[in-house]
Amino acid sequence: MNLSNEQLKQFEDEGYIFLPEVFSKIEAELLKKESEKVYSLKRKEVVRELSGVARTAFAAHTYNEAFKRLGAHPRLLNPVKEILGGDVYMHQFKVNAKAAFDGDVWQWHQDFGVWHRDDQMPEPRAMNISVFLDDVTAANGPLLFIPGSHKLGVVEAGHDTETTSYPLWTLSREKVTELANRGGCVAPTGPAGSMLLFSSLLVHASPPNISPFGRSIVYLSLCHVENHIRAFKREEWIAHRNFEPINALDDNCLTDLINKNLTAAE
Ligand code: SIN
Numbered sequence: 219m220n221l222s223n224e225q226l227k228q229f230e231d232e233g234y235i236f237l238p239e240v241f242s243k244i245e246a247e248l249l250k251k252e253s254e255k256v257y258s259l260k261r262k263e264v265v266r267e268l269s270g271v272a273r274t275a276f277a278a279h280t281y282n283e284a285f286k287r288l289g290a291h292p293r294l295l296n297p298v299k300e301i302l303g304g305d306v307y308m309h310q311f312k313v314n315a316k317a318a319f320d321g322d323v324w325q326w327h328q329d330f331g332v333w334h335r336d337d338q339m340p341e342p343r344a345m346n347i348s349v350f351l352d353d354v355t356a357a358n359g360p361l362l363f364i365p366g367s368h369k370l371g372v373v374e375a376g377h378d379t380e381t382t383s384y385p386l387w388t389l390s391r392e393k394v395t396e397l398a399n400r401g402g403c404v405a406p407t408g409p410a411g412s413m414l415l416f417s418s419l420l421v422h423a424s425p426p427n428i429s430p431f432g433r434s435i436v437y438l439s440l441c442h443v444e445n446h447i448r449a450f451k452r453e454e455w456i457a458h459r460n461f462e463p464i465n466a467l468d469d470n471c472l473t474d475l476i477n478k479n480l481t482a483a484e
């Protein structure tokens with residue numbers, strides 16, 4: 219998939235691109251089913267909310283076949299390689315549950331702010347690409363972006379180790395207010411299978427999910443191979459150490475898995 223000039227311009231100006239229904243209903247359903255299996259695992263990589271429900275499953279591409287395939291899917295890799303200008307490796311992979319009723323807030327932050335401070339990633343030559351596994355609506359805790367905030371470089375932040383079950387470098391309310399007064403605040407929503415590409419410098423957050431509908435989203439954080447992290451302070455399943463370029467699989471790698479499973483079940 220090639221991005222259009224209009225899409226590239228939107229990425230440059232606003233820091234994100236929304237691509238509706240890149241994955242089919244069947245592909246999204248497969249991933250959703252696999253996410254439920256992953257959330258039920260008692261593994262260190264599955265971080266839970268204070269209430270006990272799954273919050274985020276790190277590195278699921280290393281212990282689940284469907285997510286392994288998604289991590290090398292050409293519909294994700296190609297646009298990212300186009301924007302970052304070359305081969306990429308997986309810095310982080312997570313499946314975020316934002317569970318019905320219990321899915322907790324992600325405070326305002328920039329991902330590169332975290333990767334730079336915690337992992338010594340040299341440059342913001344890295345970005346996120348996410349795939350919606352549920353319909354994401356205004357009601358179930360969508361991502362919130364401040365358009366244009368990626369142009370400001372790394373913004374001052376404090377280390378929040380208290381408000382949620384996962385530590386993050388977060389921005390002050392004063393800073394967020396100042397940025398949003400300038401850029402506004404948007405919540406890209408859409409059906410399962412849709413995709414969001416966003417700059418690692420884009421200021422973002424998400425509210426708690428009080429609705430009865432879950433909101434699972436997979437995030438691949440991809441980094442240019444030359445820009446790999448220099449510090450290994452965090453667990454390797456949070457900040458990966460394999461800096462080899464990812465080779466894209468075939469476009470039908472997920473439907474192949476569905477067909478294989480159907481045959482095995484016969
Ligand atoms: C993130 O910012 O990394 C995750 C936010 C979310 O899943 O809502």
Ligand code: MN
Pocket residue numbers: 327328329422
């Ligand atoms: Mn983030």
